[in-house]
Amino acid sequence: MPDDQNDGGATDGGATDGGTGNTDGGNNDGGNADGGGGETPPTVRTCGTMESYQLLVAADPQYADRLAALETTTTDYIALHAQDGDGSVMAARSGPIRIPVVVHVVYNDAASNISDAQVQSQIPVLNADYHKRNTDLKNCPKVWEGVVGDVNIEFYLATTDPTGAATNGITRTSTTVASFTDDNKVKSAATGGHDPWPTDTYLNIWVCKLASLLGYAQFPAGPAATDGVVILHTAFGTTGTAAAPFNLGRTATHEVGHWLNLRHIWGDVTDCSGTDFVSDTPNAGGPNYGKPTFPHVTCTNGPNGDMFVNFMDYVDDDTMVMFSKEQALRMQATLSGARSKLGGGP
Numbered sequence: 001m002p003d004d005q006n007d008g009g010a011t012d013g014g015a016t017d018g019g020t021g022n023t024d025g026g027n028n029d030g031g032n033a034d035g036g037g038g039e040t041p042p043t044v045r046t047c048g049t050m051e052s053y054q055l056l057v058a059a060d061p062q063y064a065d066r067l068a069a070l071e072t073t074t075t076d077y078i079a080l081h082a083q084d085g086d087g088s089v090m091a092a093r094s095g096p097i098r099i100p101v102v103v104h105v106v107y108n109d110a111a112s113n114i115s116d117a118q119v120q121s122q123i124p125v126l127n128a129d130y131h132k133r134n135t136d137l138k139n140c141p142k143v144w145e146g147v148v149g150d151v152n153i154e155f156y157l158a159t160t161d162p163t164g165a166a167t168n169g170i171t172r173t174s175t176t177v178a179s180f181t182d183d184n185k186v187k188s189a190a191t192g193g194h195d196p197w198p199t200d201t202y203l204n205i206w207v208c209k210l211a212s213l214l215g216y217a218q219f220p221a222g223p224a225a226t227d228g229v230v231i232l233h234t235a236f237g238t239t240g241t242a243a244a245p246f247n248l249g250r251t252a253t254h255e256v257g258h259w260l261n262l263r264h265i266w267g268d269v270t271d272c273s274g275t276d277f278v279s280d281t282p283n284a285g286g287p288n289y290g291k292p293t294f295p296h297v298t299c300t301n302g303p304n305g306d307m308f309v310n311f312m313d314y315v316d317d318d319t320m321v322m323f324s325k326e327q328a329l330r331m332q333a334t335l336s337g338a339r340s341k342l343g344g345g346p
């Protein structure tokens, strides 16, 4: 595989080596076979959050009960605050809430040892998307302009580590694991990854090679040892190895949404019977991929159809532009409850 080396270059090059097209000249599309840097970046979004959740529930059936109980308090919170009207009011805590982030880079070659610049490029994307300041919000169909929510959260790379020492908010771990999956092994040093920093006070993001998915997250109320989100290095940030159509940082926006208790907007079943527990996102018949054109009608949700521009759908990075107001309230409910210690809360 002659391409094993050529997309790595200097570790911190940060140049636009992109990974577009230079890795698939090989024979068998490999990808997960050798994992040696010759993997082909995904062309459609795949998220492992629900599968990861089911694996955790299989190991700890009470997790499902805890998440169901959280749904009750979330519903109460939304009922209480929906009357605020603009979906941006933090009653329990004055916003914006500032969340410290640690990024654990777990690599097995030069390419997956992504640069500091690539890590840093992710943060402004999160801050724009979670504060209704993303410039591509202008692409939102007019029918939903009044539904766009401001989550009122800000993120920053941690400046203090768990021992109190100064840090740039990035850890680096060399691994012999060719490619991880949604089994949480990247979250433990014992299985080739890196242990989390305290998950009640940091957002832990692991960036690595992933087989056949862009990322996955853990919902609130799950095991502390695996709490956080995992993202494929070619879908993280906006420079370095970030590769189109997932090179605008939206995989992290999507996965952090799950971490704050959002579901996919189609409710994870494809017969129109599912729910995302959010009333201002239309019922949808399944995920939308790529770059759909408005409207895409399913589940008798015409004339406007699916809210495929929502961050919790499966479209390309340049097509998802918004959270809804009630999604914002759900996330604020999480930060007032299950994740209340983040950002210096009680």
Ligand SMILES: [Zn+2]
Pocket: 047, 048, 049, 254, 255, 258, 264
């Ligand atoms: Zn997802």
